[in-house]
Amino acid sequence: MYKIKTLNNISQEGLALLGGNYAVTTEDPSPDAILLRSFKMHDMELPESVKIIGRAGAGVNNIPIEEYAAKGVVVVNTPGANANAVKELVILGLLLSSRKVVSGINWAKSVKDDPEVEKLIEKEKSKFAGQELTGKKIGVIGLGAIGVLVANAALSMGMEVYGYDPFVSVESAWGLSCEVKRALSLDEIVLDCDYITLHVPLIDQTKNMINLERLQKAKPGLKLLNFARGALVNNEVVKEALDKGYLSCYVTDFPDQELLNMENVIGIPHLGASTAESEENCAKMAVRQLKEYLENGNIVNSVNYPDCYMGLCSTNARIGITHTNVPNMVGQITSILAKDNINIGDMLNKSKGGFAYTLLDVELHVTEDTVKRLESIEGILKVRVIKND
Structure with a gap:
């Protein structure tokens, strides 16, 4: 068990x-x-x-x-x-950034005890006028599972959609509408779009990817949405961009105390996947x-x-080995099996960076002694006998 x-x-x-x-x-x-x-x-x-x-x-x-x-x-x-849960929240973020709904609701609550509240609302509602999404340009940075859904949804609302992802997968490309226009750089999106939404992982290459230098070139009134990872955008950059008018609104699913104290920041308490x-x-x-x-x-x-798939084992036993990605590892593994007269029916070896995985279907019962000798190879991390008839 x-x-x-x-x-x-x-x-x-x-x-x-x-x-x-x-x-x-x-x-x-x-x-x-x-x-x-x-x-x-x-x-x-x-x-x-x-x-x-x-x-x-x-x-x-x-x-x-x-x-x-x-x-x-x-x-x-x-x-x-x-992906669908995040996509729906991104669409909500687009609407919130456009229609001043949050500030309007907060103001309405602040005057709830005024006996003339209905007249006051009619008088002051123009302060919360916004803009429609239809006809506006949105740049979707990162076209993975979420980015593709956001891009397609934005198209369905009548927006002009630009996508940027130099590493887009074939699978994602199949799901992306042909109406999404391809952007060749981040700067192209910043220069031309009314909205930008981020959907990339947080890695060294993407940390602080939206910097002040880029935002200085932004189309006036740009609204930035971050439902991916907080560190993609630095707080100091957000503050200065808002103060200088490079950004008109920042919507984030990763608020902290500093962001929550900034005007024109809509901080959502990390609800992207909270359904x-x-x-x-x-x-x-x-x-x-x-x-x-x-x-x-x-x-x-x-x-x-690395992902590694060989379906169900069709022989007497299956061995899974995690190890470092170094030369002659497969040779050492197969040599030990050969010395024990264990024939290999099928084998898959794949690597990812400094690590690799070898999966073998063999035609004899694998003994504890064989496992110990495999484990003794320098660079072998774990040896598992998954099936052993």
Whole structure:
């Protein structure tokens, strides 16, 4: 029986997919896998028994993925599972930035006790006049699962949509409307668009990607939306851009005290994926990926190891090996199997950065002695015999 430790509350609909061969726990000191949402793992001591970590969500900033890769532990996330929930909130953000709804509601509440409140509202409502989205230009930076949905939704509302993503995948491109215009640079979008919405991961290359130099060139009245990661835009840049009029509004799903004290900032309390449907979708996807790895050795949607899929094992045994990405590793592995007269029926070896994964279907029972000799190879991190008839 596999033991799954949860570090956050996980949708019961997702956990129900585990079935009878799994035990879900919050306390066990030696689980086979960990399932979490936003729990911060950086200061956590990871049990040696852990083989895989499933993040029920897309962001993995709360997980030390490189450190775990060096331990041979696979980390997977669930890209796209919460895409519709985030898309809908982005559309709301567009409307909020355009129609001064938040400030209008707050003002209306402030005069609720005035006996002439209805007349006062009619008199003062012009202070909260906004603009319509139809006919306006929006730049979508990042065309992954969420960006594609946002771009298509913006088109359906009559907006002129520009997309920028130099690394767009074939799968994303298939889902993107042909009416989305291709931008060749970030600066092109900043110069020409009325709205910009960010949908890129937070990595070294994207941190502070929207800087003051870019915003100085912005089209007057630009509205910036950030439902991706807070650190994509620096707070000081936002403040100066608002003060100098480079930005007219900043909508973020990642507010902090500094941002919440700025005028023309709409701070939403990280609600992007906060729907029952999204949490259920993320949990189900994460559970399926944990099961695929534990039961079949297949890696799906990993952030620190290569995806690797060989379906169901068709031979007597299957071996999964996480290791460093160095020359002659496969040769050393196969040499040990050959010495034990173990024939390889099928094999897949893939690498990602400094780490690699080798999956082998073999035609004989794999002994503990064979496993120990595989583990003794320099650079081998974990050896698992997944099936051993």
